[in-house]
Amino acid sequence: MKLSRRITSVPASATLAIASRSKEMQAAGIDVVDFGVGEPDFDTPEFIKAAAKAALDAGDTKYTARAKAKLLRAIVDKLARENGISVQPSQVLVTFGGKHALYAAFQALLDEGDKVLIPAPYWVSYPEQVKLAGGEPVFLPSPADRGFKISPKQVLAAAKGAKVLLINSPCNPTGVTYSPSELAAIAEAVLKTDLIVFSDEVYEKLVYGDTRFVSFATLDKRLPERTVTFNGLSKTFAMTGWRLGWAAGPKDLIAAMGNLMSHETSDTVSFAQAAALEAYTSPEAAETIEAMRCEFEVRGRHMAQRLNAIPGVHCVQPTGAFYCFPEVSGTYGRTLGSVKLNNSMSFAQAALELARVALVPGDAFGDDRCVRLSFATGIEQIDKGLDRLQEMLR
Ligand SMILES: Cc1ncc(COP(=O)(O)O)c(C=O)c1O
Structure with a gap:
């Protein structure tokens, strides 16, 4: 065939x-x-599993309009409380994992030949997702002797004609986290360009020593309108098999991704959403x-x-x-x-x-x-x- x-x-x-x-x-x-x-x-922690079981027992087995609204609100609150990002529920899309959110975003944003800047080493799925959306991955080398970090200069040099810059901090595969000041310097470079930033923050909770995590969108007041934040429950709550992630960003892009998803998968699993709601709202979580x-x-x-x-x-x-x-x-x-x-x-x-x-x-x-x-x-x-x-x- x-x-x-x-x-x-x-x-x-x-x-x-x-x-x-x-x-x-x-x-x-x-x-x-x-x-x-x-x-x-x-x-997966017991209190999260218990919420899924309770949802099943309560017959929470249908398409998810109501549960979805509560979960969106919980994610909006989490973003405000923990990340300093202010969004409306209409700016959040819950997806089948962070991977699916990234896929939907590339599909919704890229036209044929659009360039996406990807620091290398990179997570394996980024270039392939970009190509599947018709885009062209452009790699920004960040080898070990540069601490596995890109510089603002590299961003500026590659920005012309590029549409998206991908940032993944903490990073898979390098285990490296940018400091707030390093990210701020990259943000400053981004603001001199037309780049949209995809900030993959799925490892936000796993930082070590005196490392401090900061969300890219908070580094300047002009960034929220051109940053999409990706996250999920897989790594934070040991929930890889539940397939729950989300994206938060500009309303029109999130709506377009939602439109795509409505024809592709519909919403995520009903009782998994109940578990996610518990994960984001339970006092046991922290x-x-x-x-x-x-x-x-x-x-x-x-x-x-x-x-x-x-x-x-x-x-x-x-x-x-x-x-x-x-x-x-x-x-x-x-x-x-x-x-x-x-x-x-x-x-x-x-x-x-x-x-x-x-x-x-x-x-x-x-x-x-x-x-x-x-x-x-x-x-x-x-x-x-x-x-x-x-x-x-x-
Ligand atoms: C950097 C990075 N982003 C996103 C994901 C997606 O994770 P999930 O789809 O399970 O939320 C992973 C998973 O390995 C990852 O390492």
């Missing part, structure tokens, strides 16, 4: 080969330490989030320390999210067993076949010198996996 040009322009994920081989090995009973996962290992954040902080510090003790490996300390993105190019040129290390894929292959450690090649995120390890796993697993990697690279 001849598939559409649109879909054949999207390559199968490079990370898939490693992930499926890792699964194959695990199914065969091989003890693989899996650092590939991109989701919290914690279960303590639960903080407990998960503290655990991630300890793990991230430990993982980075251990990675930096391995010769040929250099890891920027993660200040957010739950990923380490070490540079491993210092090991390239070596031959381990039957594998010659010469790029991130061969490094990931060696790690899996020789050390039984699954990690993700950095190539998938636009940086072939690095690999990504998730620390959304227990400290014993982290030690076990890093013992194995250290032994492999001895």
